[in-house]
Amino acid sequence: xxxxxxxxxxxxxxxxxxxxxxxxxxxxxxxxxxxxxxxxxxxxxxxxxxxxxxxxxxxxxxxxxxxxxxxxxxxxxxxxxxxxxxxxxxxxxxxxxxxxxxxxxxxxxxxxxxxxxxxxxxxxxxxxxxxxxxxxxxxxxxxxxxxxxxxxxxxxxxxxxxxxxxxxxxxxxxxxxxxxxxxxxxxxxxxxxxxxxxxxxxxxxxxxxxxxxxxxxxxxxxxxxxxxxxxxxxxxxxxxxxxxxxxxxxxxxxxxxxxxxxxxxxxxxxxxxxxxxxxxxxxxxxxxxxxxxxxxxxxxxxxxxxxxxxxxxxxxxxxxxxxxxxxxxxxxxxxxxxxxxxxxxxxxxxxxxxxxxxxxxxxxxxxxxxxxxxxxxxxxxxxxxxxxxxxxxxxxxxxxxxxxxxxxxxxxxxxxxxxxxxxxxxxxxxxxxxxxxxxxxxxxxxxxxxxxxxxxxxxxxxxxxxxxxxxxxxxxxxxxxxxxxxxxxxxxx
Ligand code: BES
Ligand code: MN
Ligand code: ZN
Numbered sequence: 001x002x003x004x005x006x007x008x009x010x011x012x013x014x015x016x017x018x019x020x021x022x023x024x025x026x027x028x029x030x031x032x033x034x035x036x037x038x039x040x041x042x043x044x045x046x047x048x049x050x051x052x053x054x055x056x057x058x059x060x061x062x063x064x065x066x067x068x069x070x071x072x073x074x075x076x077x078x079x080x081x082x083x084x085x086x087x088x089x090x091x092x093x094x095x096x097x098x099x100x101x102x103x104x105x106x107x108x109x110x111x112x113x114x115x116x117x118x119x120x121x122x123x124x125x126x127x128x129x130x131x132x133x134x135x136x137x138x139x140x141x142x143x144x145x146x147x148x149x150x151x152x153x154x155x156x157x158x159x160x161x162x163x164x165x166x167x168x169x170x171x172x173x174x175x176x177x178x179x180x181x182x183x184x185x186x187x188x189x190x191x192x193x194x195x196x197x198x199x200x201x202x203x204x205x206x207x208x209x210x211x212x213x214x215x216x217x218x219x220x221x222x223x224x225x226x227x228x229x230x231x232x233x234x235x236x237x238x239x240x241x242x243x244x245x246x247x248x249x250x251x252x253x254x255x256x257x258x259x260x261x262x263x264x265x266x267x268x269x270x271x272x273x274x275x276x277x278x279x280x281x282x283x284x285x286x287x288x289x290x291x292x293x294x295x296x297x298x299x300x301x302x303x304x305x306x307x308x309x310x311x312x313x314x315x316x317x318x319x320x321x322x323x324x325x326x327x328x329x330x331x332x333x334x335x336x337x338x339x340x341x342x343x344x345x346x347x348x349x350x351x352x353x354x355x356x357x358x359x360x361x362x363x364x365x366x367x368x369x370x371x372x373x374x375x376x377x378x379x380x381x382x383x384x385x386x387x388x389x390x391x392x393x394x395x396x397x398x399x400x401x402x403x404x405x406x407x408x409x410x411x412x413x414x415x416x417x418x419x420x421x422x423x424x425x426x427x428x429x430x431x432x433x434x435x436x437x438x439x440x441x442x443x444x445x446x447x448x449x450x451x452x453x454x455x456x457x458x459x460x461x462x463x464x465x466x467x468x469x470x471x472x473x474x475x476x477x478x479x480x481x482x483x484x485x486x487x488x489x490x491x492x493x
Contacts, residue, residue: 001094001127002150003168005119005160010152014104015070017093019112022052022078029073037062045073053077055088055469057096070102076112084403084469086118090125091469098130098146105148110155119156120163124171126151128470128477131175133182169298170484174470174477176200177283177290181462181475185262185279190236190310193259193282197238197289197308204296211237211353221349223328224309227342230266230319231312237350238285238308239357240292245303245493252303253491254360255292255483256350258343258367259285259310266313266339267321280475281343283462284366285310287479294484302491305358309350313342325424329353330446333424341428343369344439348446355448362391364486365443366456366479372435373459381407382478383457385440391452394490395482401489403470404482406456409437416441456482 009016009032020029026045030038044060054077062071074089090107097105105126109119130148134140153160180188180196188196194210201208213234216225221237228235238259241252263278264270270278280286285308292306320326324336326345329352334345347365354363373383384399384406386392392408399406415437418430426445430438440455447453461478464471471477 001130001148003123003127003164004150004152005123005156005164006152006154009106009108009154013067014106014152015072015097015100015102017072017074017105017107019074019076019089019107019109020052021076021112022054024052026052026073033062041071041073050075054079054082054085055092057092070100083401086114086122087125087403088469090122091129094126094148094151095129095467095472098148099144101147103147104150104152106152106154108154114156116157116159116163119153119160120167123151123153123164124167125470127171128174129472131178132472133179133474166298169294170481172297173290173294173480173484176293177286177477177480178471178475180286180289181280181283183279185312188282189233189261189312190259191234193261193285193308193310194236194238197240200289200293201240201296204293205242206292206296207241207243209239209241216349219329219353220327221329221353222326223334223345224311224349226320226324226326226336227260227266227313227345228311230314230316232314233261233312235311237353238310240289240306242292242296242300242304244295244300246301247493248303250303251361252305252358253487254305254307254354254358254363255288256307256309256347256354256363256365257285257288258282258347258365258369259308260343260346261310261312263313263340263342264315266342267315267319268338268340269315270340277463280463281368282310283368283458283478286462287366287458287477287483290477290480291483294480295487300487301493302487304487304491305354305360307350307354309346311342311346313339328446332426332445335421335424335427337427338429341439343367344428344442347443351443351446355451360451362452363447364395364454364456364483366458368459368462369457370436370439370459373457376436377407377460379460379464381405382461383436384408384454385411385437385457386454387411387444387447388452388454391454395454395456395486398482398485398489402481402485404461404478406482409440411437411440411444416444
């Protein structure tokens with residue numbers, strides 16, 4: 001989607017959107033229309049019971065000289081402090097118009113008193129909502145094809161270009177994460193995941209380090225490698241480093257993503273129904289890769305390392321078995337009770353490597369870790385687990401601001417002892433109850449003393465079965481905006 005900021009409404013054909021505050025007068029927003037059209041618009045709004053509720057839309061057609069123009073009246077509600085209002089406004093508009101036949105949408109915000117950051121966010125939402133991946137559709141009918149190409153925002157302040165630079169970088173990162181998540185597992189597997197990341201970040205100054213199977217063996221990553229045993233696809237550990245702080249000594253924030261490019265469950269195989277969803281079991285890694293792209297594109301003034309643990313979990317004659325004991329890079333041993341609890345086995349070795357390599361003070365991991373997460377929080381919040389209240393607060397705040405919402409869960413000794421094993425240091429699953437918490441407890445056993453750590457279980461957030469304010473059905477890009485905001489608010493100098 002092409003985004004343009006302008007001072008005046010353009011010439012030519014376009015659909016016109018006029019936002020109006022819930023406590024403002026609709027008539028005041030209709031400047032530029034002649035009297036008959038103004039009264040038509042007011043009557044059309046009333047007929048549609050348009051009450052200027054947040055992100056509600058009333059639609060009509062008016063004449064402008066000898067052309068007919070689609071007019072969209074958009075409610076803003078009354079809450080000026082609603083952080084995600086413009087997401088819904090922009091997203092509803094372009095979601096509605098994407099295949100409408102309109103090619104250009106003009107949103108006139110002049111006189112509404114919106115800050116430049118809000119205007120940029122409106123543009124971001126308008127663009128993000130129309131993201132789609134049509135690569136594999138060879139038979140889309142003309143009517144099913146998108147028509148909308150350009151959004152013009154009229155009347156933003158002089159600071160909007162700088163704000164848009166940030167949001168354009170965010171859009172690029174979110175789009176990249178969605179692409180990785182959307183691609184099927186025959187296209188995106190550990191090696192090709194790394195290649196996609198290289199291509200997406202070429203020339204941006206991100207340093208890549210890639211560990212192959214032999215290197216991981218030398219390092220003793222028995223937990224990660226155990227998951228990979230059944231797969232014909234070799235595993236990778238990818239580290240993307242962005243040094244933007246201007247001070248190479250500044251310890252980096254480390255982000256770690258679960259990148260299981262397909263999760264069959266392994267020998268503890270999953271039921272067939274719905275298994276195709278497990279192509280997005282690399283959504284944590286996708287969010288980390290997307291965030292790195294955003295941070296590099298906008299030249300964030302912080303040192304950040306994004307690490308992706310990339311494996312495929314398959315059943316095979318060579319696959320690991322329930323009951324196998326593996327030794328992690330930390331030296332701790334793990335009894336693999338269930339080969340489908342593989343994410344934590346990947347994360348623990350990635351986490352140990354990251355701590356030894358970068359000596360970070362702060363580590364955040366993201367993972368589609370447990371189905372139990374969907375049972376507890378559904379599709380509204382990701383679960384947050386942390387060993388530090390300050391870090392938890394920073395992440396919760398970033399979630400509120402961006403709309404990538406988080407809800408904190410407890411961790412602690414009582415849960416931790418549920419994963420003690422009679423044969424090894426721990427087992428990879430606890431009882432059925434509190435499955436998301438015992439999964440977090442497992443990862444916590446690999447956090448080194450003094451490190452502030454948070455784990456985000458994003459199992460319910462990566463993929464949407466229905467459209468939302470910023471996405472169509474499918475990949476959401478959850479986590480990219482969250483991580484970007486978390487870095488911007490807490491680590492940039
Ligand atoms: N990738 C799954 C978690 C998942 C399931 C995410 C459904 C989204 C939707 C993970 O690897 C897994 O299989 N977890 C098991 C753990 C269990 C064996 C303790 C689960 O949640 O069933
Ligand atoms: Mn699994
Ligand atoms: Zn998994």
